[in-house]
Amino acid sequence: MDLQGIFAKIAADEIAQWTRTLVRFDTTNPPGNERQAVEFIADILKADGFECQFIEHEPQRATLCARLKGSGERGALVLNGHVDVVPVGAGEWQHPPFEGVIEAGKVWGRGSADMKGGVAAMIAAAKAIAQANLPLKGDLILAATAGEEVNMMGARSLATLPDAASWQAVIISEPTSNKLGLAERGVFWPELTTYGKTAHGSTPELGINAVMMMVKVLNEFEKLEIPFQPHAVLGNFTRSVNTIQGGVKVNVVPDRCSVMIDMRTLPGQDHGELLRRLETFLADLESQIPGLKASIRLTYDLPPAETPQSAAAVQQFLAAAKSHCGMEIPIIKVPFATEAAIFVPTLNVPTLILGPGDAALAHQPNEFVEIAEMEKAAKLYAAATVEMLL
Ligand SMILES: [Zn+2]
16 A cells, blocks of 8 residues: 555644644643643544543543544554653753753653654654545554553553453554664562661660661672573663661661662563562571561562564564665664553553654653654554554
8 A cells, every 4th residue: 555645644843843732731740730631632633533532540630542443353553652751850951841842853841752752743643544534444542641650550541441452552652763672671679678676876785786687688689699581682680779778866776777679670580479589588588697577568560571573563563664664673672661561461462662762861851852753753653553454
């Protein structure tokens, strides 16, 4: 099929304006306040025949599922992106972060790359497909989610939609400079706490020092082996003790000390098994070190996610990129966790991560997205839709 007619409907100026408007909705999470942003997207898509369903989270927070109906012969293709953003932080901004300034072929502002530019590109693709009035064999869904940056509540609720189990693929427009990510590491953040007995600092022999107990725990933790198979794209499992808190005053023996550990897991590593391994590690230490009392609490848990390159959806996407857009798309490592961490384990749906913008700009000051890159991404999404739904 000739896609030139569909591509002609994708206008770079329009994508830039939508990105600018989306940046201007301050969706800093927390608290999020994503409702107005997703209503803005729904209004654009309703005009072209999309049925818009809002999943309500809180009064000012909602996730949009906009659906262009197909015949039902195939599962839906989901174009997915989040509209919440991370706080602006203390760094200096060259342009105000919520203005969406358009300058030098770029849209500037918090969330431009991560990932309102990607969402705008998906809107352009969805509109162009709708206007072409094609006999789609499955639904085309544009999902704009709330809450990705904190707890992924939007993706979690989308995964419970009645037809979710039959989706044929999800494309997430997180910033990858239009390269394709198929795998990401899991996030596993345990907090370890040691408990002691308080005493005056001048009589430490009367207490049990929780900080010194933690020193012993961490020394052993350094030696603890956690098995993993290095991954061809993602590299190694990593772990890093990144915060430590204990004690209240220099003349008081501390009765409590906690550390937070950032572990990034690989496909094949089971988080339940990892937690049990750490629990056993602590229990063994308690029996070996007199006076040691310790506990573990998991504070964040997102499983690793991987879609095989051999999956039909991946092959169709790569073929569409090549034949309709003349692009050879390289496969890259996704350096952060995305909503694939919800979709892949719960739905076992092929999930492709590709979007405009440089991942290195995400969560940084002076974030921007290139307008030309958004236009290219929109064409890729349109080409993939034709390939998968016709
Ligand atoms: Zn993001």
